[in-house]
Amino acid sequence: MTPAGYPVPEMSEVQLVDILRAVADPIRLEIVRVLADGEPHSKHEDDWGFDVHKSTLSHHFKALREGGVTLTTVSGRTHVIQLRRRELDKKFPGLIDALVTEEPS
Amino acid sequence: MTPAGYPVPEMSEVQLVDILRAVADPIRLEIVRVLADGEPHSKHEDDWGFDVHKSTLSHHFKALREGGVTLTTVSGRTHVIQLRRRELDKKFPGLIDALVTEEPS
């Protein structure tokens, strides 16, 4: 049994501009930076500390997933989100690195 | 005398998310990819071949400039646009490369 989740686009269908649109938002960019530690993260509001309503956060998670950036695994009540790092690095070499790299002053 | 141009934001004020918003559009991404040859390019409609009105193209050029991506030099009637490549590479290492790199199938 594969773990339950939400549908994601196949990486072969994902265009660079889709990724860029998904990531061109302060909150979603920050989410990606956190996910870049390689670990799965809960979607739970308190784990993120953004000053937005939980439905807004859910909307951002959906945008990332549908944009091809993330993958959601559901187990019980908790939803766990991860970066599709290996696939992204293969299809868009250096992109995630560039998004995560701390900018020089 | 420095060549006439349009105001651009200082790179120190430019945030990554500004660049991403500027580039998260099919036409503007394609413009950046063309400019990545390092050469200055005319803004003239026919040099680009996009199927949009010239005022729309002008709007995209403005978005790129205000987003910190490009630099415009005016000489006579012709406007010349270039990528702020050195500054961008310094502040956002690897980003432009990732945007320009041809995606594997």
Added chain:
DNA sequence: GCTATTGTTTGACAGGCATCAAACAATAAA
């Protein structure tokens, strides 16, 4: 001085998007 060229600007319009609030859904715990 006219006229053509090369763009920008402004207005209008439709669609998309970030946000909140409220309702809903599914699971876990009591």
Added chain:
DNA sequence: TTTATTGTTTGATGCCTGTCAAACAATAGC
């Protein structure tokens, strides 16, 4: 079987954005 937890979904709202068309602006050439 209630109740609490962890989210999603569905309106509603206001703002932003991509587009075209038309008017404007500046320069070059006749």
